[in-house]
Amino acid sequence: MTRDTAELGFSPPDRILITFGPAALGLLLTVSVPVAARWVLRLPAPLPFRPVLVALGRVDAWGELAVLGALLVAAGMFAAAALHEHLAHITVTREQVRLGGRVLPRADIAAVHPDGESLVVLDRQSRQAARCVPRARWGVLARTFREFGYPWSDTDPYADLYRPWTGVDELPPEIAAVFAARAVALRKRATEEAGELRATLEKLGYSVRDEGDRQHWRRLVQQ
Structure with missing residues (x-):
């Protein structure tokens, strides 16, 4: 039977893993971190953050473990909520x-x-x-x-058209200025600003793809 709608979300195993996995990891760390800290402190070597390791190594009473466990489980639940918010549900x-x-x-x-x-x-x-x-x-x-008949491609269909931005490309001055500003935003990890500059470049007729903090560009292709 042909479907009219497809809801693309977490598979049942993925939903269980993402919902409960971070909290379960928090419980595991509650038990393992104090033991690992005490083991590291016995090593005959200078240790960075030694006061932190000493404090963790002293966690052995049930009350202290309960507090540490509650903090780590809460952090895990927050991470799970953030993943649910960050990952997109798609309806086709x-x-x-x-x-x-x-x-x-x-x-x-x-x-x-x-x-x-x-x-x-x-x-x-x-x-x-x-x-x-x-x-x-x-x-x-x-x-x-x-x-559903959409033009799916396993790779970017325009990948061969991209070229690395070097700062000395033969681009119009106003385009080069936007690329230069965006390069600074990428180095500063200013994600929102880089996204806004990407949109500006597309309005000017150029597409940009990032590999780390390096930009690759091509002209837009009309279909």
Whole structure:
């Protein structure tokens, strides 16, 4: 039977792992960290953060372990909530795709492909229409997008058009200035500013892809 809608979220094992795994790790660390600290303190070598290790090594009473456990479990629960917030649930229909809170009509989508941990959707001008880190696994994503007739690609279809930005490229001065500003933002790890400058470059007719703090660029391709 042909499906009209596909909900792409965590698989049952992934949901259990992400929901309860960080808290379980917190409980494991509650038991293992004091033991490991006492073992490290016996090593015949100078140790950085020795006062911290001494304090952890002294945690052996039930009350102290309970406090440490509560703190680590709370940190694990916070990490699990952050993962649920950061990873996107995707809904695919014949007419549109919903990535988190973003809705893209099928007619506006020229390509869908993975890029590292992210899923990227390109529009008809080869601009990055959406990017997210999906909850579903890549095999499920590929099968579903193909099933619904979307132009899935296992790699960036325009990857061969990119060239490294060197700072001495033959680009118009106003374009070169934006790339230079974005290079500074990447070095400072100013993610929001780098994203805004990416959008500026796309409005000016250029696409940019990052490899670490190095930029690669190409001109937009109209479809």
